[in-house]
Amino acid sequence: xxxxxxxxxxxxxxxxxxxxxxxxxxxxxxxxxxxxxxxxxxxxxxxxxxxxxxxxxxxxxxxxxxxxxxxxxxxxxxxxxxxxxxxxxxxxxxxxxxxxxxxxxxxxxxxxxxxxxxxxxxxxxxxxxxxxxxxxxxxxxxxxxxxxxxxxxxxxxxxxxxxxxxxxxxxxxxxxxxxxxxxxxxxxxxxxxxxxxxxxxxxxxxxxxxxxxxxxxxxxxxxxxxxxxxxxxxxxxxxxxxxxxxxxxxxxxxxxxxxxxxxxxxxxxxxxxxxxxxxxxxxxxxxxxxxxxxxxxxxxxxxxxxxxxxxxxxxxxxxxxxxxxxxxxxxxxxxxxxxxxxxxxxxxxxxxxxxxxx
Amino acid sequence: xxxxxxxxxxxxxxxxxxxxxxxxxxxxxxxxxxxxxxxxxxxxxxxxxxxxxxxxxxxxxxxxxxxxxxxxxxxxxxxxxxxxxxxxxxxxxxxxxxxxxxxxxxxxxxxxxxxxxxxxxxxxxxxxxxxxxxxxxxxxxxxxxxxxxxxxxxxxxxxxxxxxxxxxxxxxxxxxxxxxxxxxxxxxxxxxxxxxxxxxxxxxxxxxxxxxxxxxxxxxxxxxxxxxxxxxxxxxxxxxxxxxxxxxxxx
Numbered sequence: 001x002x003x004x005x006x007x008x009x010x011x012x013x014x015x016x017x018x019x020x021x022x023x024x025x026x027x028x029x030x031x032x033x034x035x036x037x038x039x040x041x042x043x044x045x046x047x048x049x050x051x052x053x054x055x056x057x058x059x060x061x062x063x064x065x066x067x068x069x070x071x072x073x074x075x076x077x078x079x080x081x082x083x084x085x086x087x088x089x090x091x092x093x094x095x096x097x098x099x100x101x102x103x104x105x106x107x108x109x110x111x112x113x114x115x116x117x118x119x120x121x122x123x124x125x126x127x128x129x130x131x132x133x134x135x136x137x138x139x140x141x142x143x144x145x146x147x148x149x150x151x152x153x154x155x156x157x158x159x160x161x162x163x164x165x166x167x168x169x170x171x172x173x174x175x176x177x178x179x180x181x182x183x184x185x186x187x188x189x190x191x192x193x194x195x196x197x198x199x200x201x202x203x204x205x206x207x208x209x210x211x212x213x214x215x216x217x218x219x220x221x222x223x224x225x226x227x228x229x230x231x232x233x234x235x236x237x238x239x240x241x242x243x244x245x246x247x248x249x250x251x252x253x254x255x256x257x258x259x260x261x262x263x264x265x266x267x268x269x270x271x272x273x274x275x276x277x278x279x280x281x282x283x284x285x286x287x288x289x290x291x292x293x294x295x296x297x298x299x300x301x302x303x304x305x306x307x308x309x310x311x312x313x314x315x316x317x318x319x320x321x322x323x324x325x326x327x328x329x330x331x332x333x334x335x336x337x338x339x340x341x342x343x344x345x346x347x348x349x350x351x352x353x354x355x356x357x358x
Numbered sequence: 359x360x361x362x363x364x365x366x367x368x369x370x371x372x373x374x375x376x377x378x379x380x381x382x383x384x385x386x387x388x389x390x391x392x393x394x395x396x397x398x399x400x401x402x403x404x405x406x407x408x409x410x411x412x413x414x415x416x417x418x419x420x421x422x423x424x425x426x427x428x429x430x431x432x433x434x435x436x437x438x439x440x441x442x443x444x445x446x447x448x449x450x451x452x453x454x455x456x457x458x459x460x461x462x463x464x465x466x467x468x469x470x471x472x473x474x475x476x477x478x479x480x481x482x483x484x485x486x487x488x489x490x491x492x493x494x495x496x497x498x499x500x501x502x503x504x505x506x507x508x509x510x511x512x513x514x515x516x517x518x519x520x521x522x523x524x525x526x527x528x529x530x531x532x533x534x535x536x537x538x539x540x541x542x543x544x545x546x547x548x549x550x551x552x553x554x555x556x557x558x559x560x561x562x563x564x565x566x567x568x569x570x571x572x573x574x575x576x577x578x579x580x581x582x583x584x585x586x587x588x589x590x591x592x593x594x595x596x597x598x599x600x601x602x603x604x605x606x607x608x609x
Binding site: 217225234 | 407409428429430433434438439445446447448449450454457458459464465466469470471472514518
């Protein structure tokens with residue numbers, strides 16, 4: 001029964017996003033911007049899968065996923081910017097020239113090559129996650145302290161990225177790219193291709209996460225969430241497991257960020273400010289944590305709502321999101337995906353109560 | 359001797375929780391530790407399994423020192439612990455609880471590519487039958503009754519297949535019938551494992567204490583002897599009655 005439901009959902013998802021939406025665009029019903037917007041949402045959904053692994057399954061509330069997401073975005077942005085600069089005959093990106101910098105900073109050098117850029121976009125977040133995780137998990141930092149420390153870390157990184165001295169564009173971030181791997185970013189077919197690549201990566205990421213959570217490894221993660229001490233007394237090295245899942249989550253966020261950049265055309269530190277990092281966790285909370293489908297649907301739905309609400313009532317989006325979050329926490333612990341279950345449970349509990357009083 | 363403990367002491371905020379001069383356990387021995395509340399019984403097990411770090415002393419297990427080692431190292435050395443308050447994985451099914459406990463390599467990659475084998479299934483099934491968990495195999499462990507959780511935790515410890523089992527109040531919250539079958543189970547397990555049991559229920563202690571009983575009082579070892587000796591020892595009676603603990607009185 002359950003697997004049947006799953007298959008149906010997958011088929012619906014694939015038909016809608018891989019066939020209907022592109023068909024809608026090709027027949028002229030949808031603008032290419034709509035396609036691109038959904039492509040961006042897929043990137044968020046990829047990052048949300050990582051948050052679900054670390055938070056939903058392992059119970060570690062990490063608030064620095066937005067930072068890893070940005071590391072991926074910034075890496076690709078640096079590559080695109082360098083390509084454009086070289087093509088236009090200049091030696092330095094515009095913003096550096098304005099900041100009176102004379103030579104390209106050393107850490108920009110590897111980003112001339114696409115291969116190195118992709119590798120570094122994955123390696124740097126993984127290394128960060130490994131070091132942060134090693135320090136935090138070894139000192140047995142848990143629960144709300146973990147959330148506070150990772151949030152503070154994101155905030156610190158945000159402040160660093162804001163500064164011009166960091167040579168990453170400061171507040172304005174990096175923008176104004178024209179092509180990726182030689183294809184113009186403004187062309188509709190490139191946008192469609194990026195959309196399809198994002199969808200494919202999302203599906204692959206989902207499949208990998210599904211395999212992870214259904215393996216014994218995934219069960220150990222849930223066991224860590226339930227009773228960490230029992231896991232150690234059963235001879236599992238908890239730190240290793242936490243570290244592994246933290247690195248995987250960081251990688252997923254970075255991959256999301258890498259695909260996000262060419263579809264938005266801009267990355268600023270605003271993507272990793274406090275609000276952004278909290279919002280990412282909210283996607284998963286609203287969609288249903290400890291449930292991979294919930295993470296994907298939460299990310300897509302919240303962002304879709306965001307685009308609707310910001311055009312209808314521009315000022316009240318945060319109130320709407322806050323309201324949804326409070327309602328979810330109070331009444332629907334399992335999010336959208338658990339809505340059916342929660343209501344059924346409430347009903348049966350109510351029925352039990354009435355039958356007892358009669 | 360399988361387990362040797364000498365001059366072990368730990369204090370919490372100036373209070374001596376435990377100050378044990380000597381304790382030793384033979385291979386395949388079932389030892390019961392009794393004592394009034396606050397005697398340091400659970401603390402003693404906490405120190406052996408690595409949950410609490412002792413201030414000083416020495417603990418050797420199988421000839422190797424395990425003093426101050428981490429929980430995982432101690433578990434790997436072959437010591438399994440059942441806690442006073444059942445500690446299982448409430449979100450996982452009973453089957454998954456048992457699967458995670460079963461003795462095997464427990465690093466990340468083994469877990470990631472783990473495939474179950476008929477031998478393992480057989481082992482899990484065997485333990486589940488022994489602890490009457492077969493009817494609830496695919497229920498979340500959090501939905502079990504208190505007694506069933508106690509048994510599940512014992513099953514977890516059994517599947518780890520440790521040399522030494524530390525069992526903290528296995529009969530707490532169980533009916534008389536359940537208590538008796540728990541006792542029978544411990545006796546059977548003691549044929550192939552060394553076991554230390556902490557218990558308050560004197561009827562239960564009488565059932566399982568075929569060998570020595572150790573009495574702890576205020577962190578110190580008061581005496582060691584057979585159940586009959588302990589029961590009739592004036593000091594033991596005094597320390598229990600002095601604390602208006604009626605359990606010994608009724609015997």
